[in-house]
Amino acid sequence: MKILVIEDDRTTGPCVTSGLRQEGYTVDLVGNGREGLLQATTTDYDILVLDRMLPGLDGLTVIKTLRGAGNKTPAIMLTALSGVDDRIEGLEAGADDYLVKPFAFGELAARVAALARRPGYQTQETTLRAGDLEMDLVHHRVTRAGVEINLLPREFTLLEHLLRRKGRVQTRTMLLEAVWDITFDPQTNVVETHISRLRAKVDKPFERELIETVRGAGYRIVG
Incomplete structure (x- = not known):
């Protein structure tokens, strides 16, 4: 939600x-x-x-x-x-x-x-998608082309944040605040490290890359 x-x-x-x-x-x-x-x-x-x-x-x-x-x-x-x-x-x-x-x-x-819980309340979708990538928010499960991908909790949160904003660039600062609850720049490569780990699991085993780097701006999910 x-x-x-x-x-x-x-x-x-x-x-x-x-x-x-x-x-x-x-x-x-x-x-x-x-x-x-x-x-x-x-x-x-x-x-x-x-x-x-x-x-x-x-x-x-x-x-x-x-x-x-x-x-x-x-x-x-x-x-x-x-x-x-x-x-x-x-x-x-x-x-x-x-x-x-x-x-x-x-x-x-x-x-x-x-x-x-109010009657008639419309919950947000429980499945996020980008191309052949699917995230089941109810069962905390990620698959691509039918293949299950095991993500660590922080990787799951990062991917969820990107999927919810599919097509929109997310800056390093936005990701630090949303995923790590850091409102200042700690001068670490934590974002870059986790993006690299996500790519290794979500993109590299498959033909098409979904996580895109926008030079000088940030990252986004395409598809």
Whole structure:
């Protein structure tokens, strides 16, 4: 399941993102309302978690704009405003749930899980594909041309990230943040090493290469 977190607080945003990733979700984090709105309208997400008070556009405006455009992605609004009228305003704007700061991460995780269990909730596809490569997210299994490929946990996460963004270049920085939860450049070759290992398992035994290096930019899955 893929979640977009829109939170400008430099402590809350990374903490929520890290916690949700540890719960097994794929998570993107953006720090302002305008960027969040753009991300939510150009990428498919299963759940949105957004702060009410955001730079650029406030959370209420983001939700209203999305709902007005027909985007029905379930949304949990985070806010320091605890009044009944504030909660009503958030829900009337289109939020599905409302969580007052400060909150325990466990409660947020429970609310995310509850949204995912709602009747009519459309889960994200459980199989990712690129050419003859298939990733079964339910059984944690990868095959290519019918041949099973054994991946280490980090290799699986890296491949999943690339498959979910098939055709789109992922920079080294993007991969460090999404796969290793590193928000700074540690000046190591961890990305390059894991890409090389993935290629050895996913590409080299087969006729066609699916993992492409875009010089000066990053990597992407083609097919």
